[in-house]
Amino acid sequence: MRIRNFFTIFVTIILTTICLYYILSSIDIENYTLKRNNKKTLNLGLDLKGGMSMILDISERDLLRKFSDNSQNFIFLKALQNADEKKKENPNTDYLSFFINSFNQERKNKKLNINLSSPNLFGNQSNSEDIHYNSSDFEVERFLRKKIELSIISIQNILRSRIDRFGIKQPNIQRIKNSNRILIELSGSGIKNMDRIKNILEKKAELNFFETYSFQEIVPYFNTIDNFFKKKYFKKSIIDILNISLIKSSHIVGLVHVKYQKIISDFLNSTGAKNCLPYHLHDVKFMWGYKNLDNFLQLFAVKINDNDEETFLNGNMVTHAYKSFSPLNEISINIKMNEEGSKKWKRFTEKNMGKSVAIVLDNLVYAVPVVKSIISNGMSQIYGNFSIQESNDLINILNTGELPTSIRVVQTDVIGPYLGKESIRRGVISFLIALFFIFIWMFFYYSIPGLYAGVVLFFNIIFILGILISMNAVLTFPGIAGIILTLAMSMDASILIYEKIKENIKNKVFILTSINNSYSLQGALSSIIDGQITTLLCGIILFYFGIGPIRGFSTTLIIGIVISMFTSTCLGRLFLEWHLKKYKKFFLEKKY
CATH class of the missing domain: 1.20.1640.10 (Multidrug efflux transporter AcrB transmembrane domain)
Structure with a gap:
């Protein structure tokens, strides 16, 4: 007692x-x-204080493509397509299980001797420590599930870090059961700019540097495809839609109204337009500028070389990003890279002395500076007429690192306080x-x-x-x-x-x-x-x-x-x- x-x-x-x-x-x-x-x-x-609730969908398709080193195997791509269709029918479906079942069914139908552990699939060099040529489908599935789980945990941590830097206290970030979806609840009646928050969360932070094509190099190609464009789109001239006459900068190849953005993107990426590319433009890729200029978007032409590792610098190579002000009070984003990024940046600037390079974040061009000297200290600056809010958001994204895969907001709700x-x-x-x-x-x-x-x-x-x-x-x-x-x-x-x-x-x-x-x-x-x-x-x-x-x-x-x-x-x-x-x-x- x-x-x-x-x-x-x-x-x-x-x-x-x-x-x-x-x-x-x-x-x-x-x-x-x-x-x-x-x-x-x-x-x-949220019900007592008000705020925002959103559900984010993590792309398992992109993760599987990443783990397979972007395999172009037609059975692999067909299985992904089948899994995507199943996912649309039932968002709660087990994407990985359906993908594997679909892959095995397609392999059986085609009577091909190929396994998930094949070198051109998941048995590639990147996964060589875990996957061998004779690994069973069960072992591959277990490996993929582990990698997907780690990626989702990493995404949760990155999202939490981005939200914390945004200044929102105590966000509720949790995975919905065992799915590939994440619920985020941000409480506070001051949360009003939903688009800004969505933009910060959806950014993958994939950073690239590309050589650019000049206006003079691209215009002859546009003249060539103009007739083809007129036949396909209401007899309008692509030259007029691109507002060629208004362009004053040599590295901008188009100035397009937002209502024509999808039309131009679809056309330039179509098979017909690509077949008209001359040989010296075989590696061209058209990208949009990040900023909306009174409902007009800038169009850039960059050189893509998939085999050139020097151009690939991802967000994880950025150790620190911060802003500074020029004597004219213009905001610039300063980027400091790690050792690997510094070496790549040095080789890239050495190769492109006196040329324009495009600084691209998540397939949007943020700046096109001219390389005036070799940069060996891993530092670079982005000037883009940023507002303070835009610069803060970009710094937030760069400092929190690259997401392992793309994500998208599938549901958002702004909730007012009941009390x-x-x-x-x-x-x-x-x-x-x-x-x-x-x-x-x-x-x-x-x-x-x-x-x-x-x-x-x-x-x-x-x-x-x-x-x-x-x-x-x-x-x-x-x-x-x-x-x-x-x-x-x-x-x-x-x-x-x-x-x-x-x-x-x-x-x-x-x-x-x-x-x-x-x-x-x-x-x-x-x-x-x-x-x-x-x-x-x-x-x-x-x-x-x-x-x-x-x-x-x-x-x-x-x-x-x-x-x-x-x-x-x-x-x-x-x-x-x-x-x-x-x-x-x-x-x-x-x-x-």
Whole structure:
């Protein structure tokens, strides 16, 4: 008994001290608000504070192409196409399993002797440590699943870093079950620019440097394909749509209105247009400028050489990006590269002395500077008439590194707060009034033990709030419901124990023996444990399978159940035994 009481007192003092510290340091009592700048605070969810919710889809197709070193095997590409179609029909389908089944079916239909571990698929040099020529499909699938899981974890970390740099506190970023989708919840009524946030999250940060073709080199090609373009598109001239007469810079080959962007892109990438390319332009690729200039987009022509590793510098080679201002107050982005990137940049600038180079991020041209000297220190600058916001966003993307694969936002919702500041204040007051009347009723019905039940309930509230604040948890409407449910279960446990004590006293059992019997498995404890553990298991299942509000409810439910198990069975018993020892008796009769 002494050991049990010592344990109860020790745990109660420690928990109370820690929880009160977190509560008092995070709440502005005068304004009924939470302190924003605290490291530990109770964050309000979207339904209480408002904000933005979005679901991002991770491209497993791009990951598989990456792991296969962009294999052009027709069975591989056909299996990817089949998996894409299945994914459109059912977004929750297991993409990898369907891809492998489709690959095996296509291989069987074509009667070809090719495996997933073939050198031109996943048995390539990049995967040589894990995949061998004779590796089974099961081994390849296990390897791919591991790589995909690691990529998704990496994406979550990069997205969290980008959001943190954006200045949004405590974002909720979680994977939806075991799918390739990520749920992001950003709370705060100040989050208004959805397009800006989507742009930051979707950027892959694939950085490249390309040689460029000049305006004079490309115009003859446009003249050649002009008649072909007129026949295909409403007899309009491609020369007119590209606004050739308005171009004043030698490295810009077109100035296109946004309404013609898709038409120009589709045409220049069509087989017919590519067949008209002269030999000296066989490696040309047309890219758009990143900036919208009064509904016009710049078009650039760059030289693509897939075998030239010197042009490929990805976002992971950037060690630091920062902005600076020129004497004319023009913003520039300064990029510092790692050792590998510095070597490639040195070779590239040495090769292109006096020429224009395109600095490309995620297939958009950000700047086309002229190389005036060999750069050996891994530094480069991007001038692009950036606004402060644009420069900050670009620095954010470059500093957080390259995403392993492309992602896209498939669903977005801007949620207004259901409760305003005044409503929350009134809610707190009404909650305190309700607690007061519960205390009065329990005291009226159970006398002094009822008062102790109220004190136990008060400790419950302190412990739950303190633990939630220490976790930097997000409180939502369902989370509040979970707290209320656990408080009710705590009070119900006290009532079960008191009724069992009353029953024993009526049967002429001594008071101390009645208390001990009621807190035993033969008494009320078995019913309490049964109800609490059943609810706890439900909470764990909801936490594991649920997302968003459901997980918020289950979090507070699990914490509340564990706390109420301790307070109702240990702390409540301590109060009763202490009272009996001090006053030798107490009453559990109704008062009329």
